[in-house]
Amino acid sequence: MTPLLALLLAVDAPLVVEAPVSNSPVIVVQAFVPAPGALDGDQAAAWFALAEALSDGTEEFSRDRFLGYAGQTGIAFEARATPEFMTVRLAVPSGGMDLAGHLTESVLRRAALRERALAEGIDRLRRRRADPWSQALHVYDLDFRRVNRERVLLLYRQAFYSSKVVVAVSGAFQAGEATVELAARLATVGRQQPFRPGYANAPRRTAGTGGEAGVVELSAGRVTPEQPARILAVFALGVGKTGAMHRALRNNRGWSYRQEALLWPTVGGWMPRFLAARRELPAEPGEIVKQAILADIETWDAETLARALGTARASLAGRFALSPIWLDAGGPDQGSVADAAAWAGFWAMAGRPGLSRTDVASLLQEVSLEDLKTAALGLIEESVARSIPGQAR
Amino acid sequence: VTAAALAFALLLGQEPAQAKERLPNGATVFVERFGRTGTATVALHARASAPEGPMRQGWRHLVEHFAARGATRSVDALLEARGCLLTAETTRDGMTFLVSGPASETPTMLRAVADVLAGFQATDDEVTNEAQIVLEELALTSSAVREARAAWALVPERGVEPAGVQESLSRATANGLQAVYADTFDPERLVLAVSGEVDVPGTVELAKAMLGRVAFEGALEPDPPPLEGLASSGTAVRVASMSQRQTLAVLAVGFGVRERLAGVEMVYTPSPGPAVVTLSGEGVSALRGWSSNDWALARQAGRQILTAYLRALEGSVRERASLRATFLPVEPAFEPEDLRRIAGRMTTEDLDAAEASWRAGAQ
Numbered sequence: 051m052t053p054l055l056a057l058l059l060a061v062d063a064p065l066v067v068e069a070p071v072s073n074s075p076v077i078v079v080q081a082f083v084p085a086p087g088a089l090d091g092d093q094a095a096a097w098f099a100l101a102e103a104l105s106d107g108t109e110e111f112s113r114d115r116f117l118g119y120a121g122q123t124g125i126a127f128e129a130r131a132t133p134e135f136m137t138v139r140l141a142v143p144s145g146g147m148d149l150a151g152h153l154t155e156s157v158l159r160r161a162a163l164r165e166r167a168l169a170e171g172i173d174r175l176r177r178r179r180a181d182p183w184s185q186a187l188h189v190y191d192l193d194f195r196r197v198n199r200e201r202v203l204l205l206y207r208q209a210f211y212s213s214k215v216v217v218a219v220s221g222a223f224q225a226g227e228a229t230v231e232l233a234a235r236l237a238t239v240g241r242q243q244p245f246r247p248g249y250a251n252a253p254r255r256t257a258g259t260g261g262e263a264g265v266v267e268l269s270a271g272r273v274t275p276e277q278p279a280r281i282l283a284v285f286a287l288g289v290g291k292t293g294a295m296h297r298a299l300r301n302n303r304g305w306s307y308r309q310e311a312l313l314w315p316t317v318g319g320w321m322p323r324f325l326a327a328r329r330e331l332p333a334e335p336g337e338i339v340k341q342a343i344l345a346d347i348e349t350w351d352a353e354t355l356a357r358a359l360g361t362a363r364a365s366l367a368g369r370f371a372l373s374p375i376w377l378d379a380g381g382p383d384q385g386s387v388a389d390a391a392a393w394a395g396f397w398a399m400a401g402r403p404g405l406s407r408t409d410v411a412s413l414l415q416e417v418s419l420e421d422l423k424t425a426a427l428g429l430i431e432e433s434v435a436r437s438i439p440g441q442a443r
Numbered sequence: 444v445t446a447a448a449l450a451f452a453l454l455l456g457q458e459p460a461q462a463k464e465r466l467p468n469g470a471t472v473f474v475e476r477f478g479r480t481g482t483a484t485v486a487l488h489a490r491a492s493a494p495e496g497p498m499r500q501g502w503r504h505l506v507e508h509f510a511a512r513g514a515t516r517s518v519d520a521l522l523e524a525r526g527c528l529l530t531a532e533t534t535r536d537g538m539t540f541l542v543s544g545p546a547s548e549t550p551t552m553l554r555a556v557a558d559v560l561a562g563f564q565a566t567d568d569e570v571t572n573e574a575q576i577v578l579e580e581l582a583l584t585s586s587a588v589r590e591a592r593a594a595w596a597l598v599p600e601r602g603v604e605p606a607g608v609q610e611s612l613s614r615a616t617a618n619g620l621q622a623v624y625a626d627t628f629d630p631e632r633l634v635l636a637v638s639g640e641v642d643v644p645g646t647v648e649l650a651k652a653m654l655g656r657v658a659f660e661g662a663l664e665p666d667p668p669p670l671e672g673l674a675s676s677g678t679a680v681r682v683a684s685m686s687q688r689q690t691l692a693v694l695a696v697g698f699g700v701r702e703r704l705a706g707v708e709m710v711y712t713p714s715p716g717p718a719v720v721t722l723s724g725e726g727v728s729a730l731r732g733w734s735s736n737d738w739a740l741a742r743q744a745g746r747q748i749l750t751a752y753l754r755a756l757e758g759s760v761r762e763r764a765s766l767r768a769t770f771l772p773v774e775p776a777f778e779p780e781d782l783r784r785i786a787g788r789m790t791t792e793d794l795d796a797a798e799a800s801w802r803a804g805a806q
Contacts, residue, residue, distance in 0.1 A: 177726055369526060
């Protein structure tokens with residue numbers, strides 16, 4: 051089928067979004083693939099296994115070929131899952147849009163997903179060790195006993211052939227070039243799959259962090275760009291060493307070494323998460339954290355607002371090492387060429403294509419101190435607490 | 444580029460890409476214009492005067508916690524309102540403060556570093572409280588890092604684990620830390636490196652003015668480290684400076700093993716001195732059954748991953764500043780791009796030796 055015919059017949063083409071970065075030495079493609087509905091325990095395990103098995107390569111491109119492109123670009127091929135969506139990222143040297151298109155098509159349409167790769171992927175997930183903080187952030191209690199290749203392939207077809215998929219491309223290229231290259235390649239005729247949106251209730255980690263420190267978490271309802279005060283409140287509450295959590299839990303009480311707020315990526319936008327680590331968690335640690343933060347909010351003044359805006363502007367510009375902004379499960383946004391694709395793709399998936407970093411920064415600029423305090427109180431009061439114990443040494 | 448070369452470049456009306464200068468008090472300033480991201484990183488590295496011993500184990504780490512706040516204790520407020528951030532780390536090589544932010548805020552970042560160098564203030568109670576915070580920090584350590592710390596027993600001459608242990612941390616006093624602070628910030632061992640989209644001559648002048656005022660003198664009583672390592676665990680290989688081909692070969696093979704075996708983690712912190720690289724985790728035991736072909740595949744994949752890693756390292760403003768500050772005192776001609784060039788010259792013999800080291804460690 052010619053590309054033009056494919057486009058004309060396409061009923062299920064993913065959305066392609068472009069984020070040109072002039073002078074970039076690489077082209078980065080990042081696909082955002084929502085899970086096909088709310089995943090139950092077995093499906094969630096298969097979903098995470100699928101992400102691991104994708105790293106094995108495709109019918110045309112071996113794992114070693116992907117490693118070779120990583121050597122040329124400094125950006126590794128990665129597939130990462132959250133319970134709600136998966137991201138697949140690859141990079142090629144600048145000028146290689148045709149190659150980028152071919153690789154992307156191959157990964158999204160003809161992933162190898164061999165039995166052996168799946169077994170190895172599950173083995174990696176089972177044996178994965180992480181520090182207590184990462185355990186709290188990323189690790190789910192997954193049962194792989196009923197995961198098999200058929201189940202993984204079914205999930206792959208349901209999710210990757212869906213029109214809900216967004217493919218974001220960043221790097222140095224002409225406007226429209228990526229869309230022309232990718233839309234035709236990824237057009238699929240008559241393969242529409244049902245999609246049931248919903249928040250995946252993958253089992254959250256409860257068994258323990260695997261380390262000495264436990265972690266307590268407060269999670270609040272989703273925030274959207276229409277709620278700039280709630281977004282800015284996340285920065286005032288838990289970003290940097292001037293955030294309320296650092297002041298209330300570390301400086302004032304010596305209660306915890308690490309405490310942070312995150313804007314966690316979900317299919318519909320960001321979900322605020324507030325985490326604090328401590329040895330020997332007391333009873334109801336969530337309530338202790340809540341009360342300490344609520345008391346701190348009462349002390350906020352114009353300087354609090356200025357510092358929150360400072361960290362928010364820097365984070366939105368991709369220039370803050372402790373940015374709370376996550377666009378996928380790979381780590382905080384650092385403003386790289388790859389992050390340019392992640393930003394564009396994430397917001398397109400969340401139903402806000404074209405939303406820019408400066409759009410969000412401008413909205414935050416208008417927030418008053420009173421609105422900030424009200425939003426912060428609301429976030430903490432509505433939040434749900436959970437904790438994962440550490441293990442005494 | 445020396446001060447004379449900088450002056451010559453200015454005479455010709457050219458903006459130099461980098462400049463290095465040694466100040467009368469012994470401190471070194473290095474500035475490079477790099478990248479187009481509008482960001483900059485100021486790295487202050489205080490090279491350790493001597494390996495830490497068991498009496499004061501972790502005291503430099505405690506000093507780092509206090510120094511990072513600045514003498515005025517307002518460093519974070521100053522920086523974060525302007526979108527900048529200070530982080531700090533203590534290793535066997537020394538203490539490193541990294542301040543990152545918009546390149547236009549480089550003068551603010553230098554002011555923050557000046558505050559770090561403006562003296563030590565803490566009461567005994569505050570030291571006791573901070574020691575508790577350090578213990579909270581240690582509780583967040585992953586098992587891979589714990590095993591890597593134990594493996595430093597292979598390099599006993601570099602002293603004890605700098606993060607500290609409860610026993611020695613609980614002995615720390617304000618006066619004791621005061622002496623460690625003065626020793627740490629002896630200008631003879633200070634390097635300030637700036638990378639980013641900065642004006643090189645202007646930044647050099649600002650840095651010189653700030654660093655030139657530092658006049659601490661180290662006079663610590665010796666705290667000798669143990670002569671021999673006590674115990675090591677995991678699969679560890681002792682390496683020399685990261686800029687040695689043999690070290691990069693060890694890293695390449697290690698990356699390859701990690702790529703091909705589930706449940707394996709590798710730990711290494713870039714260093715210009717002797718160090719260890721560790722592979723740990725449940726999967727390591729499978730190495731004993733590896734065939735020659737397994738090792739060959741690991742070597743092949745590992746070379747690619749090492750190249751990707753080094754490319755990412757040299758392309759990051761933050762990593763460049765940190766690498767330069769740490770390596771300059773030991774390897775004055777060091778350039779971040781050298782690492783990838785050196786890796787490109789790795790020979791089959793280098794990889795054979797690296798593989799043999801990992802094989803021996805796995806037995």
